[in-house]
Structures are given as C-alpha cells and as structure tokens.
Amino acid sequence: MPELPEAETIVQGLRPTIVGRVVRRTEVVHADVLRESRSAFAAKVRGGRISAVGRRGKNVVVSLDSDRVIAVNLGMTGRLLPFATPPTGAHAPQHPAVRFRFEGGGVLVFDDTRRFGTVECLTNAEWEERSERMGPEPLGRGYSAGDLHRALGRSRSPVRSWLLDQRRVAGVGNIYANEALFLAGVHPRTPARAIAADEATALHRSLRRVLRAAIRAGGTTLRDYRTAEGLEGQYAPRLFVYGRDDQPCSRCRSPIRRIVLSNRAAFFCPECQPEPVA
DNA sequence: AGTGTATCCTGCAGGC
DNA sequence: TGCCTGCAGGATACAC
Numbered sequence: 519m520p521e522l523p524e525a526e527t528i529v530q531g532l533r534p535t536i537v538g539r540v541v542r543r544t545e546v547v548h549a550d551v552l553r554e555s556r557s558a559f560a561a562k563v564r565g566g567r568i569s570a571v572g573r574r575g576k577n578v579v580v581s582l583d584s585d586r587v588i589a590v591n592l593g594m595t596g597r598l599l600p601f602a603t604p605p606t607g608a609h610a611p612q613h614p615a616v617r618f619r620f621e622g623g624g625v626l627v628f629d630d631t632r633r634f635g636t637v638e639c640l641t642n643a644e645w646e647e648r649s650e651r652m653g654p655e656p657l658g659r660g661y662s663a664g665d666l667h668r669a670l671g672r673s674r675s676p677v678r679s680w681l682l683d684q685r686r687v688a689g690v691g692n693i694y695a696n697e698a699l700f701l702a703g704v705h706p707r708t709p710a711r712a713i714a715a716d717e718a719t720a721l722h723r724s725l726r727r728v729l730r731a732a733i734r735a736g737g738t739t740l741r742d743y744r745t746a747e748g749l750e751g752q753y754a755p756r757l758f759v760y761g762r763d764d765q766p767c768s769r770c771r772s773p774i775r776r777i778v779l780s781n782r783a784a785f786f787c788p789e790c791q792p793e794p795v796a
Numbered sequence: 797a798g799t800g801t802a803t804c805c806t807g808c809a810g811g812c
Numbered sequence: 813t814g815c816c817t818g819c820a821g822g823a824t825a826c827a828c
Contacts, residue, residue, distance in 0.1 A: 520821065550804080576822080593822055595806080613806085632805045634822055675798060684823085691821055740821065741808085760821095780799065783819090802826080811817085 520592040522656070522689030523732035524743050524751065525573050528598050531746030532578070533571045535600045536626055540567045541582075545617040551630060551637050552616075562586060562639040563618070575652050575688030579645070587645045593634030595742040599627045631742060652688040656725055666725075667718035670710040677713060677721075678706035679780045690725070693738055693760045696785045698725040700759045705791040706777070706784040712794055731756070759785040 520528070544560040546552060552559050566582030573579060578598060580588040590598060599611055602624055611629035616637050618626040628637055640648065653669075654661050666687075673680055680686055681695035690698075699706050701724035704717055713721065737743055737751030740761070744750065758768055763776035767787040777784050 524821080591822080593805095594820065596822095630805095631807070632820090632822095634804065636823090673797080679798085682822090693821060738821080743821070781801075782822095799828085800826100801828105803824085804822105807820095809817105809819085812815090 520596065520737070520743055521576055521691030521694055522573075523694070523729055523735075523753070524737035525576050525578055525592065525689070526733050527737045527751065528592075528746050529571050529573045529578055532580075532598060532600060532626075535746070536568050536580070536620075537571060538568060539620040539624060539626075541565065541618050542621045543619040545619065546615070547617070548615040548630075548633055550633055551628065551635055553636060553638050559637075559639055563588060573689075574649050575655070575684055576691065581642075585642050586639055587642065589636075589638045589640055589645060589648070590628060591636045593630060593632065593636070595631040596635030597627075597629040597742070597744050598746055599629055599744070599748060600746060601625050601627065652684050653686045654688065656687050656689060657729055661722075663715075663719040663722035666722045667713070667715050670713050670718060673710040675710050676707045676779050677704060677710050678784045679782075680710040681725075682780075682782070687725075689729075692782055692784075693740075693757070694725070694728050694732065696760045697728045697758055700724075700786060700791060701728060703790055705793050706779060706786050708794045759787060761785065 541563050544563050546556040549556050566584045568580055569583045570581040578590040604625055611627050613629050613631045614627050615630045615633060616628040669686060678695050678699060681690045702720040704721055732738060732753045735751060735753035736745055738753040739750035759774050762774045763785060764773050767774055767790060770789045772787055772789040774785055775788055
C-alpha cells in the first residue's frame with residue numbers, strides 16, 4: 519500500500535490531532551508488528567509526549583519529547599487511525615495491532631490486516647542511523663535531475679526495480695514508479711544506466727509531478743489504504759497504467775501491458791514507452 | 797550486481 | 813454455494 523503520498527497524507531491528518539498528546543498506555547494486540555518484546559516497547563513509549571509527526575520515505579515518524587521516535591512502516595495494509603473516544607461496533611478498526619491510549623482520553627490505533635507493517639520505538643540517534651541508509655527524498659528541495667541521473671548511472675538494474683529500492687530513492691513504490699515511467703515515456707525494463715540525461719530529466723519531473731498530484735488527491739486507495747480521517751484517497755481514477763493491463767492507453771489507445779520484473783507486476787504502454795534496444 | 801524464490805499474513809476475485 | 817488458485821500498495825533473506 520502506502521507509498522510516499524499515502525504516508526504524507528496520513529502525517530498531515532495525524533499532526534493536528536495527536537501532537538501534544540501524552541501516551542498513557544500501549545496495548546499490543548499483535549506483537550509481530552514489533553521488533554522487540556511488548557514490554558520493552560511499551561516501557562520506552564510510556565509517558566512520552568508527542569512533539570511532532572513527520573515522514574521519511576514511506577515511514578510515518580512520531581517524535582516524542584523523550585528523545586525517541588515511534589517509526590511506523592505501514593507495509594501493505596497498515597492504517598493509523600486516531601479517535602477522540604474509543605471506537606466501538608462497526609466503527610472499530612477490524613485488525614488492530616497496536617493501540618496508543620492518551621492521557622485525558624483519545625487513542626491512536628495502528629490497524630494492519632496483513633501485519634506486514636512495523637512499529638518501532640527508537641532513540642533519535644538510532645532513527646538517524648536508519649534514515650541515513652535511505653535514499654534522498656524525491657520531493658526534497660535539493661533533489662535534482664542531475665542527482666537522479668548520476669545515481670541511475672551506477673546500476674544495470676531495470677529502472678522500475680531501481681525506483682523501488684528505498685536505498686536509491688525513498689518513498690517510491692510500485693504504483694508511482696509505474697506512473698512516473700509512463701509519464702516520462704521510459705520503458706520499465708530500461709537498464710538504469712542506459713537512461714540518458716534528457717530521459718532522467720523527464721523522469722525526475724514526472725516522478726515529482728505524480729507524487730505531488732497524489733498527495734493533493736489524498737493518495738491512492740485500491741483497497742485498504744485510508745487517510746488518518748478514515749477516508750479513501752482520490753488518486754486511483756487518475757492512474758494511467760497501474761492495474762490497467764489490457765485497457766487502452768489514454769494517450770494512444772494501445773492496450774496497456776503487464777509484465778513481471780523482480781517478481782512484481784510492471785505496467786506500461788508499448789507505444790508510449792518503447793522497449794530499449796538491447 | 798542483480799534476479800528469482802520464498803517468507804511474513806489476510807482477503808478477495810475469478811474459474812470451475 | 814464451495815473450493816481452489818492467484819494476486820495484492822512492502823521488505824527481507826536466501827541461493828545462484
């Protein structure tokens with residue numbers, strides 16, 4: 519699920535409702551989303567006051583005044599849902615994994631059907647170290663087409679697979695990698711280092727464009743993703759290629775094709791994104 | 797270095 | 813209706 523635009527949308531929704539809250543108690547329903555014991559995790563979080571909510575790549579980062587962060591990777595089906603009063607009945611999340619109960623009422627639920635997500639409590643130093651292993655933020659001020667082109671030049675990997683590697687660029691997942699490649703007219707199988715400077719410029723522009731447009735739409739809901747308000751994202755109708763195999767390309771009417779690269783589906787228009795000549 | 801395979805887990809769509 | 817298979821926005825470890 520959630521890629522950069524979804525994580526960013528969740529962060530924006532969460533920020534006004536949880537900043538300033540103090541964690542009174544943590545309930546771990548499914549310890550498999552943790553990377554440590556229930557008790558170790560709960561002890562580190564307890565009493566922390568939330569000072570900020572941010573994002574790094576696809577991760578939601580909740581800062582505590584105790585010089586720690588709660589780092590949430592949403593995996594495929596993770597949601598972060600704040601409630602002023604404990605939800606009951608049909609309103610209650612169906613797959614709660616962790617609940618953070620706040621002083622004075624209110625609760626933040628990490629809900630995750632498949633439990634591929636992770637919730638970790640790290641010191642600021644530990645988080646900094648983790649963050650340094652991740653690639654640049656594609657929407658960052660300093661991220662240039664030249665940066666992208668130089669980084670691509672070091673790899674023979676198909677560019678679609680390259681874009682999914684969080685050590686190369688942080689936050690791009692399968693949906694937006696495919697969309698950006700379509701907009702740039704680059705075939706997903708193109709070896710990264712075969713991408714010319716002008717193509718890298720086009721890819722840089724289309725990547726930033728699609729990520730920003732998706733944030734403005736509140737993300738893409740295919741099935742599970744919800745905003746912090748529990749709403750669906752509105753970007754899905756604007757996807758050009760992702761999940762649209764056999765449907766006509768909106769530009770040239772050729773049928774969109776689906777192939778598999780590194781065991782993950784890739785979608786492209788065979789006319790608008792010509793296969794590079796090997 | 798890069799790929800295919802398998803793994804974690806649940807739910808849903810499609811074929812029969 | 814039920815059963816079976818395949819597939820899914822992610823990330824990692826493994827063998828080759």
